[in-house]
Amino acid sequence: MKPIKVTHTNLLLWNSLRDLVFLENKDFERITINDICKRAAVHRSTFYNHFQDKYDLFTFGYRYYLLQKNNIAIEKQFFYPFTIYKMLNEQIHLHFFHFNYCDSLHALIYKLQREEMGRMLKRLVEVGYHLEIDVHIAVDLFLSIHMTFSEQIETGLLNDEEADEIFQKFLCKPLVKKNTHV
Structure with missing residues (x-):
């Protein structure tokens, strides 16, 4: 970016x-x-x-609002995305980081989110993590799960903490491993 x-x-x-x-x-x-x-x-x-x-x-x-995440450790950004989004939404007093946008913005927002997810995954690798799958596949997989969970949060079927817990258990832990040797 x-x-x-x-x-x-x-x-x-x-x-x-x-x-x-x-x-x-x-x-x-x-x-x-x-x-x-x-x-x-x-x-x-x-x-x-x-x-x-x-x-x-x-x-x-x-992108300006994404800059607000820069002072948060990359691990926290990645493993607790929904809690982070909730915190940022509260800081900016606007429900901005979920997915209920008008139709004309979906393609643009999806592009921006793909860039952000790619940046986060590459940053995780730089700080000592290993992806079990190709980064391009991981970007699409993680982003599709983000979208699904965001919809669940929007409809009240999940809260931010529950979404983070499921996200970590079924996606992050199997696919993102901390390197044990440097």
Whole structure:
């Protein structure tokens, strides 16, 4: 993942889009650059000085919130993802890290989540873990389980701690091993 540039203007624009999507429940496809700029009190040309389009802005916002995980140990991020998401959601006062997005954002969010899962698995390997399966298969497998568990959490069939426990027991422990020799 390429580093993101966090500026005051970027955050103004992101907060505007975030509020339109998540607080006002506007359909992402119907939100215009003018809507975003008006809410942020930023000129349209300024928007284009920072972002290509609203998808680029959403990508910035998603990655910006993922940066909040950087001060958390990679093992905790990976083995307790649902507890971490709950904590981040509470910190940002927004239910952002689960999967109930409007249809037009699913492909983009899935792409961003695949990147994040790949980054986490590679980081685990760097700190002394071994994957029992190919990293590309692991990314898809872990992400599909994340999506399933997130849906279960959304519907109230699981809580975050239960999801983490099942995730560890049936997926992490069999497929991610700590190297015993260095």
